[in-house]
Each structure stands twice: as C-alpha cells, then as structure tokens.
Amino acid sequence: MSIYNPAAEKILLQKIAADDELAFKHVLELYKNNIYSFVVKFVYSKADAEEIVQDTFFTIWQKRDILPNIEHPRNYIYTVVRNKTYNYLNRVAKNKKLVAQLWANMQVESNNIEELSDLKDSEMLIQSGLRNLSQQKQQIFKMSREAGLSHEEIAEHTGLSKSRVKNIIVEILKYLRYYLSSNTIKVSISPILAYLFS
Structure with a gap:
C-alpha cells in the first residue's frame, strides 16, 4: 500500500457515502492485499480468507452512510475485517478458548515469526x-x-x-x-x- 494519507482517505470515504463506485474501487485496491494477508494468518484457508475480504468490503459499501463520520479510515476498515475474521473463527472452531487465543493474537498482530522481519521467506x-x-x-x-x-x-x-x-x-x-x-x-x-x- 502507498503511504497512509488519512485526509485523502477520508475524502474517499465521503465520496463512497455519496455512492461513488470509483472511490470505492480505489479504497478496495488500496487495502485488499494487506487485508487478505492479515486474514489468511488466522484463517489458514485461502478461499475463506478471500470470502472474508469480499464480505468486509461488501459491509463497508452496505453501511456507506456512516462513512462521513469516520475519523480514521484505516482503523475503521481493520476493525471491520477483525470482526469478520472473529465471527468466522467463532463459527468454525469447536472450542471457544482457542478462538479467544486467536482473537488476542489478532489484536496484537505479532508473533515470533513476524518479528523476524528481515527473514521475508x-x-x-x-x-x-x-x-x-x-x-x-x-x-x-x-x-x-x-x-x-x-x-x-x-x-x-x-x-x-x-x-x-x-x-x-x-x-x-x-x-x-x-x-x-x-x-x-x-x-x-x-x-x-x-x-x-x-
């Protein structure tokens, strides 16, 4: 993703609220890859991760009337995707303790592997x-x-x-x-x- 520009992204959200599909596609292109990378760490299924990403953007579009009130676009988008991911885990996991552990990991967004930032592979x-x-x-x-x-x-x-x-x-x-x-x-x-x- 390019350098984060909250002011520019707030303008995009305002355009989306006014039914601007091009602005929506712009936001989708800005975030879809990073969001997918985030989701797949916890879901471990590419197909399900892609579905969660699609559902995230569907929800953003569906609730576009609230977008002008969003002060921090990136925080809002990641809140939506975290909730979608949590709901998915809650549906498929047999034990709630594991879901709670994964949710904690999601919030922190770090683990020992990620800390090896220089080891990209x-x-x-x-x-x-x-x-x-x-x-x-x-x-x-x-x-x-x-x-x-x-x-x-x-x-x-x-x-x-x-x-x-x-x-x-x-x-x-x-x-x-x-x-x-x-x-x-x-x-x-x-x-x-x-x-x-x-």
Whole structure:
C-alpha cells in the first residue's frame, strides 16, 4: 500500500457515502492485499480468507452512510475485517478458548515469526512445510505454537490422549526440521529453527 494519507482517505470515504463506485474501487485496491494477508494468518484457508475480504468490503459499501463520520479510515476498515475474521473463527472452531487465543493474537498482530522481519521467506517456508502435513497435525501445530496451548489443553480440545499429542508434536517438529534444512533459501534458517524448537 502507498503511504497512509488519512485526509485523502477520508475524502474517499465521503465520496463512497455519496455512492461513488470509483472511490470505492480505489479504497478496495488500496487495502485488499494487506487485508487478505492479515486474514489468511488466522484463517489458514485461502478461499475463506478471500470470502472474508469480499464480505468486509461488501459491509463497508452496505453501511456507506456512516462513512462521513469516520475519523480514521484505516482503523475503521481493520476493525471491520477483525470482526469478520472473529465471527468466522467463532463459527468454525469447536472450542471457544482457542478462538479467544486467536482473537488476542489478532489484536496484537505479532508473533515470533513476524518479528523476524528481515527473514521475508521464513513464514512462507514454514507454512509451505505445514501444508504437507495432515489437517490434524496442522491444527495441533497451530494450537501449540500459535495459540500457546499446553499438551493437556490440546488433548482436551482434540479428544486425543496427552501422550499422543506429545508424540504428534515431536513428529511435526522432526518433519519441519528436515523440511527447513532441505529447502535452500537465501537467508539463514537458524532463527526459524530457534522459533520452532524453543
């Protein structure tokens, strides 16, 4: 996205409120990629993430009469998308504790992987490795490393035994260690390994 210009974007919102479709398309182009990147971190499904992005802009258009009162356009847009993402997670998640954890992560918008800002390929590489695993293993990894749940809590949420959860996590980490070391990237993978095996 270009440099944030709240005054210019407030004018765009005012035009949208006056049914200006070109202004709406302009705002969509400004935000759609960043919003998609935000949503997919929590939804992990490209199709569902795209649907949430579309629904976000549909809501903005549908409620365009309130736009002239918006003082901070970016904050408003991200509030809408956070709420849409939370509602999605609330629908699909079986346990509310996990949703609460993900919501907290959403609000902070940071985690250990994101803090490795100089390693632009790190998150992509880890996610690529995870996609090779079963849905169950992906879910358990996310619960453990991203939601911060204990083995006991994961066992409770999945219906597996605590020892089985522990064994699965060992299998996942062993695989990711192999995957990361087997894939050549331009940056050092040691900080990624430190994140995974800490």
